[in-house]
Amino acid sequence: MPRLTLTGLTKAYGKLTVVDRVDLTLEEGEFVSLLGPSGCGKTTTLRMVAGFVDPTGGTIAVDGSVLSAPGAVVPPERRGMSMIFQSYAIWPNMTVEQNVAFGLELRKLPREEVKRRVGEILEVVQLNKLAHRYPAELSGGQQQRVALARAIVVKPSVLLLDEPLSNLDANLREEMRFEIRRLHDEFRITTVYVTHDQAEAMATSDRIAVMNAGRIEQVDAPHLLYTRPRTRFVAGFVGRTNLLEARVEGGDLLLDGVNLGPAARAGIAHGVTGAVLVSLRPQAMAILAEEPPANDGLLLRATIAERTYLGEAWDYVLKPEGTALTLRAAAPPLEAHDVGAHVWLRIDPRQVAVVE
Amino acid sequence: MSDAALPAAAVRPARFRLLEPVMLLWVALIAALLVLVAAPLIKMLLISFEMQDTGEFTFENYLTAYGRQRYIDALRNSLLLGALSAAISTVIAVPMAWAVSRTDMPGKGFTWAMVLAAFIMPPYLGAIGWILLAGPNSGWINVTWRALTGATDPLVNVYTFTGMAFVIALHSFPLVFIFVKSALDLISSEMEDAANILGGGTWTTMRRVTLPLVWPSILGGFILIFLETIALFGTPAIIGIPARINVVTTQLWQFFEDPVRVEVAAAYAIPLLLITVAMIGVQKLMLSRKGFVSQTGKGGERRQVKLGPWRWVLFGWCLLVGLLAVIKPLTVLLQASFAKAWGRGFSFDNLTLRNYRFLLFEHDVAPQATWNTVWFSAASATMAIVLALLVAYIVIRKLMRFADVLGFIAMAPFVIPGIVMAIGFYAAYAGPPLSLYGSALLIILAFTARFLPIAYANSQAAIRAVHPEMEEAARILGSGRLHAIRRITAPLLKTSLLGGWLVVFIVASRELSAAIFLVGPRTRTMSVLLYDLSEQGNFEVVSAFGGILLFITMVIVGIGMKLVGRDFMLRRE
Numbered sequence: 001m002p003r004l005t006l007t008g009l010t011k012a013y014g015k016l017t018v019v020d021r022v023d024l025t026l027e028e029g030e031f032v033s034l035l036g037p038s039g040c041g042k043t044t045t046l047r048m049v050a051g052f053v054d055p056t057g058g059t060i061a062v063d064g065s066v067l068s069a070p071g072a073v074v075p076p077e078r079r080g081m082s083m084i085f086q087s088y089a090i091w092p093n094m095t096v097e098q099n100v101a102f103g104l105e106l107r108k109l110p111r112e113e114v115k116r117r118v119g120e121i122l123e124v125v126q127l128n129k130l131a132h133r134y135p136a137e138l139s140g141g142q143q144q145r146v147a148l149a150r151a152i153v154v155k156p157s158v159l160l161l162d163e164p165l166s167n168l169d170a171n172l173r174e175e176m177r178f179e180i181r182r183l184h185d186e187f188r189i190t191t192v193y194v195t196h197d198q199a200e201a202m203a204t205s206d207r208i209a210v211m212n213a214g215r216i217e218q219v220d221a222p223h224l225l226y227t228r229p230r231t232r233f234v235a236g237f238v239g240r241t242n243l244l245e246a247r248v249e250g251g252d253l254l255l256d257g258v259n260l261g262p263a264a265r266a267g268i269a270h271g272v273t274g275a276v277l278v279s280l281r282p283q284a285m286a287i288l289a290e291e292p293p294a295n296d297g298l299l300l301r302a303t304i305a306e307r308t309y310l311g312e313a314w315d316y317v318l319k320p321e322g323t324a325l326t327l328r329a330a331a332p333p334l335e336a337h338d339v340g341a342h343v344w345l346r347i348d349p350r351q352v353a354v355v356e
Numbered sequence: 357m358s359d360a361a362l363p364a365a366a367v368r369p370a371r372f373r374l375l376e377p378v379m380l381l382w383v384a385l386i387a388a389l390l391v392l393v394a395a396p397l398i399k400m401l402l403i404s405f406e407m408q409d410t411g412e413f414t415f416e417n418y419l420t421a422y423g424r425q426r427y428i429d430a431l432r433n434s435l436l437l438g439a440l441s442a443a444i445s446t447v448i449a450v451p452m453a454w455a456v457s458r459t460d461m462p463g464k465g466f467t468w469a470m471v472l473a474a475f476i477m478p479p480y481l482g483a484i485g486w487i488l489l490a491g492p493n494s495g496w497i498n499v500t501w502r503a504l505t506g507a508t509d510p511l512v513n514v515y516t517f518t519g520m521a522f523v524i525a526l527h528s529f530p531l532v533f534i535f536v537k538s539a540l541d542l543i544s545s546e547m548e549d550a551a552n553i554l555g556g557g558t559w560t561t562m563r564r565v566t567l568p569l570v571w572p573s574i575l576g577g578f579i580l581i582f583l584e585t586i587a588l589f590g591t592p593a594i595i596g597i598p599a600r601i602n603v604v605t606t607q608l609w610q611f612f613e614d615p616v617r618v619e620v621a622a623a624y625a626i627p628l629l630l631i632t633v634a635m636i637g638v639q640k641l642m643l644s645r646k647g648f649v650s651q652t653g654k655g656g657e658r659r660q661v662k663l664g665p666w667r668w669v670l671f672g673w674c675l676l677v678g679l680l681a682v683i684k685p686l687t688v689l690l691q692a693s694f695a696k697a698w699g700r701g702f703s704f705d706n707l708t709l710r711n712y713r714f715l716l717f718e719h720d721v722a723p724q725a726t727w728n729t730v731w732f733s734a735a736s737a738t739m740a741i742v743l744a745l746l747v748a749y750i751v752i753r754k755l756m757r758f759a760d761v762l763g764f765i766a767m768a769p770f771v772i773p774g775i776v777m778a779i780g781f782y783a784a785y786a787g788p789p790l791s792l793y794g795s796a797l798l799i800i801l802a803f804t805a806r807f808l809p810i811a812y813a814n815s816q817a818a819i820r821a822v823h824p825e826m827e828e829a830a831r832i833l834g835s836g837r838l839h840a841i842r843r844i845t846a847p848l849l850k851t852s853l854l855g856g857w858l859v860v861f862i863v864a865s866r867e868l869s870a871a872i873f874l875v876g877p878r879t880r881t882m883s884v885l886l887y888d889l890s891e892q893g894n895f896e897v898v899s900a901f902g903g904i905l906l907f908i909t910m911v912i913v914g915i916g917m918k919l920v921g922r923d924f925m926l927r928r929e
């Protein structure tokens with residue numbers, strides 16, 4: 001039985017539907033991110049799971065028992081979950097130790113047990129030396145660790161994180177990403193993680209649910225989301241891409257009249273035919289100064305129109321000859337080509353995904 | 357894996373949610389607000405159209421209220437007095453605010469202390485102080501003037517229209533000061549630098565850039581003082597009645613003299629209410645214009661303007677204001693309170709504790725009045741804060757639909773002059789069926805209603821400062837709403853609520869205009885008794901009683917500064 005099941009979950013404020021028939025299932029110990037731009041409904045979804053917002057349609061079930069349905073909602077305090085908030089919400093009137101012990105005390109555990117578990121978890125998040133400090137005396141990263149410890153120590157049925165890293169500076173954010181994943185690997189708590197930062201979602205999650213305008217567009221493992229986006233929105237939102245018009249005829253994908261061959265067939269959903277839109281990642285192309293001896297892939301002659309040096313890569317804009325297309329392609333730092341140079345462009349057909 | 361210690365999940369059916377405690381609370385709050393705010397106002401409106409004995413519908417009261425030149429003159433006098441006092445206050449306060457906020461003027465601590473003292477001192481005490489200073493015959497200033505020059509005419513006379521406006525302004529200007537200073541504090545120096553680099557000197561920059569940016573605050577302060585002045589009772593009664601200057605509030609008081617004509621008073625109070633509502637509306641409209649809102653607090657540092665020798669001129673101004681508003685009236689009051697006869701001046705054989713001893717141990721009303729003031733103020737501060745806190749919590753956390761209505765009613769007394777509110781309370785509750793006239797409850801309720809907006813603004817700010825996620829973090833870990841409020845929210849609100857309580861206590865302890873219509877023989881407050889004593893003209897005893905009132909206030913202010921912080925009285929809400 002799945003740990004957490006959202007079925008047709010909907011939230012509307014009057015005529016405005018902010019979460020629209022969301023279906024999502026998490027197995028026990030799974031880490032799933034809700035990824036999307038601001039206003040896509042991801043935080044509302046999370047707050048419905050927590051019980052702070054009542055759904056107007058659909059249900060939320062944990063281990064098979066329904067916790068939320070329209071008009072009948074178990075309050076947050078009886079859900080056995082825990083949550084990490086954007087503001088951390090560390091109580092400034094309590095020490096680190098008191099903050100972390102709060103949930104355990106409510107569970108009426110014996111005093112020694114509380115003390116032992118608080119000690120253990122503070123050790124894990126490396127705060128044991130700061131147990132008697134007040135939050136005002138901690139740095140942002142340390143406060144974040146208190147929030148993590150406080151949420152994990154109660155062994156929640158589901159752990160919810162609401163953009164927990166958005167208030168940290170860039171370096172710390174990267175560090176905390178791995179910290180969150182490390183804690184998940186150690187405790188295997190079923191986790192829902194809300195973020196608008198794709199790198200964060202990719203680094204932490206087993207699966208990512210991409211949301212847009214209240215709906216889930218695609219749920220997949222991070223690498224599949226990147227190489228096989230299924231909608232135009234997902235292709236554009238996760239990483240950068242070239243969106244090109246193409247045709248599917250007889251099961252084959254034709255890009256500007258050129259057949260991409262059998263390797264591209266995996267990217268075509270069954271039964272699709274006619275005009276389609278495909279996503280071609282800048283990394284799915286190689287730029288060659290001369291025509292290669294063995295013509296092993298799809299080759300296009302192209303002219304370099306613009307170039308930008310980004311340090312870790314070149315960013316080229318190319319115009320394939322004889323077409324009206326404009327493509328963006330990435331190349332390693334040593335592969336420099338001048339603007340106006342005639343080059344060969346090799347497309348990897350396995351990385352072409354039909355999105356529409 | 358997960359702890360099973362939490363109670364098993366139980367889904368509550370929808371119909372029980374109607375009976376949630378918060379719903380009952382909402383109904384209770386609505387009832388309380390209706391009793392405190394809506395009922396007195398409505399009753400006052402109704403009664404203004406009723407015949408005194410029969411209750412028949414009539415316009416008679418309005419004809420009486422506006423049928424005599426004397427009554428119309430009083431209305432005109434009120435408006436003039438309000439405008440003049442507000443203008444003088446603005447002239448006094450704007451340079452002070454600019455000096456303290458933006459310049460390197462010396463003695464800023466002293467200036468702050470003077471503003472705070474002028475704010476704390478009850479206006480009627482200041483008025484009595486100024487009678488001792490500028491009474492035409494025996495006032496200190498005039499006695500000294502005559503001794504120095506041999507002139508026979510007085511130099512200054514407090515018993516005039518300008519004298520009265522001046523005395524009122526000396527205790528109102530802190531409002532303009534606070535408004536303008538807090539606006540100035542938010543303007544970045546870069547605004548001024550931008551004018552400097554284009555060739556504007558210090559004065560041009562102040563005149564063309566800085567002051568226009570705080571124009572809404574100056575206007576806001578002006579309007580507020582205008583409204584406070586037209587609703588003020590103490591100073592117009594103490595100075596205006598002997599000077600034969602009649603204003604709306606003193607005229608209302610005369611309608612309450614035997615035979616009490618509360619219907620006429622109600623009709624006569626309506627313009628006061630309408631003017632206040634209209635002015636607050638005008639102010640809101642003007643402030644909602646976007647062009648002024650550069651005060652985002654962003655844009656870096658705020659440097660002090662270097663004034664050179666001019667800084668001593670500004671300090672001289674602040675010193676003069678402090679002298680006139682606080683030091684001189686306070687000195688003569690204290691002198692009088694310890695004197696056998698105040699006119700004999702400072703000498704050892706004139707010193708006595710008799711006035712204090714008489715008031716504290718021999719006077720038949722004073723000890724009772726002192727006790728009344730303390731406990732009425734404490735009770736109404738407590739009621740106002742509790743009520744305001746509950747309403748603010750429901751409104752800010754959006755616990756109910758239509759919660760905003762509660763907030764609106766709680767803020768409504770802000771636009772009701774205290775004297776109008778008192779007449780409303782008298783009309784609604786003094787007579788049958790409740791017959792509360794002369795009871796402590798009536799006064800406590802009226803004070804609670806009157807100062808509810810202060811308490812509400814305070815509670816709102818306090819609750820806003822506590823992020824809702826603080827409570828949610830507790831709830832998701834297993835604590836119910838009430839438990840979360842008790843363990844998390846309440847401790848976080850403690851200090852700022854204490855500050856709010858103390859502010860309400862202080863303003864309630866000096867309240868005169870609402871009290872004077874509602875007190876009975878056993879429920880006199882210090883402010884009312886002070887007024888009665890001043891009518892008898894025994895200034896030594898009056899001063900001593902003022903000294904006791906000031907002492908109580910100072911103790912409370914001291915506690916507040918210690919527990920809440922130096923500026924707890926003078927924050928702009």
